[in-house]
Amino acid sequence: MPSRARDEQQALGGRASTPAAGPNETTVTATDTAWWHRIPRAAKLGALGALIIGGSIATAIDGREAAFADTASGVVHSSDDSIATRSEGPASRATDRQELDAAERAAAKQAAAEQAAAERAAAERAAAERAAAERAAAEQAAAEQAAAERAAAERAAGEQAAAERAAAELAAVEAAANKVVMPLDAGTYSHTSSYGARAGGFHLGTDMGAPRDTPIRAAAAGTVVHAGAGIQGRSSNLISIKHNINGQTFYTWYVHMYDDGVYVTQGQQVAAGDVIGGVGSNGNSTGNHLHFEVHPADGRTIEPLGWLRQHGA
Numbered sequence: 001m002p003s004r005a006r007d008e009q010q011a012l013g014g015r016a017s018t019p020a021a022g023p024n025e026t027t028v029t030a031t032d033t034a035w036w037h038r039i040p041r042a043a044k045l046g047a048l049g050a051l052i053i054g055g056s057i058a059t060a061i062d063g064r065e066a067a068f069a070d071t072a073s074g075v076v077h078s079s080d081d082s083i084a085t086r087s088e089g090p091a092s093r094a095t096d097r098q099e100l101d102a103a104e105r106a107a108a109k110q111a112a113a114e115q116a117a118a119e120r121a122a123a124e125r126a127a128a129e130r131a132a133a134e135r136a137a138a139e140q141a142a143a144e145q146a147a148a149e150r151a152a153a154e155r156a157a158g159e160q161a162a163a164e165r166a167a168a169e170l171a172a173v174e175a176a177a178n179k180v181v182m183p184l185d186a187g188t189y190s191h192t193s194s195y196g197a198r199a200g201g202f203h204l205g206t207d208m209g210a211p212r213d214t215p216i217r218a219a220a221a222g223t224v225v226h227a228g229a230g231i232q233g234r235s236s237n238l239i240s241i242k243h244n245i246n247g248q249t250f251y252t253w254y255v256h257m258y259d260d261g262v263y264v265t266q267g268q269q270v271a272a273g274d275v276i277g278g279v280g281s282n283g284n285s286t287g288n289h290l291h292f293e294v295h296p297a298d299g300r301t302i303e304p305l306g307w308l309r310q311h312g313a
């Protein structure tokens with residue numbers, strides 16, 4: 001036993017060391033006030049500690065001592081020193097330490113669990129954001145792909161349409177170039193003399209009787225190569241147009257117009273059906289009619305009505 005504790009027990013006059021008396025604090029303070037106030041404060045605490053050794057309130061007092069140890073300084077430590085002989089003190093502190101360690105371990109475990117949960121949540125959030133970004137990127141890529149395909153399809157359709165338009169225009173141009181029409185409109189004329197041998201010689205054209213100034217049309221597109229007085233024994237006036245029909249050269253001749261019945265001039269370009277003159281009875285003629293001839297490239301004449309039919313007029 002430390003000497004201080006021994007001194008305290010001597011100061012108490014051996015009362016506290018008598019286990020039979022019991023750890024009754026009330027009894028001590030009520031009956032021995034005089035000696036109690038004479039001893040130092042630190043000694044009182046030590047004595048109290050000694051009084052309660054083995055008593056029923058030891059645990060409660062231990063709790064107070066622990067509280068003192070946490071909050072107070074030198075005086076309480078003196079008290080601890082005075083009760084160093086007790087077995088409960090160090091054992092209790094060890095238990096506290098164990099409990100504290102356990103609490104710290106539990107807190108650390110909880111903190112680790114919370115940290116892990118937070119990390120899991122963050123990872124899940126990041127994964128969700130990544131997935132959303134990938135989804136968005138995929139949708140964007142799909143949209144761009146679709147737009148590109150649409151644009152390509154539109155481009156292809158546009159090119160096809162342009163090609164078809166060009167082909168149609170070419171066909172139209174070719175059709176127009178190769179088109180052949182009757183030189184007088186249906187219903188405005190009647191056949192009066194055919195191509196070929198007849199009394200008084202060979203008729204080099206076909207005669208189409210019609211009223212004066214009935215419109216005369218170019219039988220096909222081409223270039224006016226003569227417009228004026230009769231040539232090669234034909235009457236005035238005479239219009240000759242050179243055509244290229246499906247790669248073949250033809251000339252069509254129009255005869256017997258009066259001077260005011262010639263509407264075109266040499267070198268003029270005409271289309272099939274253009275009005276080039278008006279019917280007359282000029283020259284070697286007995287009435288208003290169109291004398292119409294067709295010449296292949298070699299300059300001879302051919303039967304005009306057959307040629308017109310053959311070329312779709």
Ligand SMILES: [Zn+2]
Pocket residue numbers: 193203205206207290291292
């Ligand atoms: Zn004739």
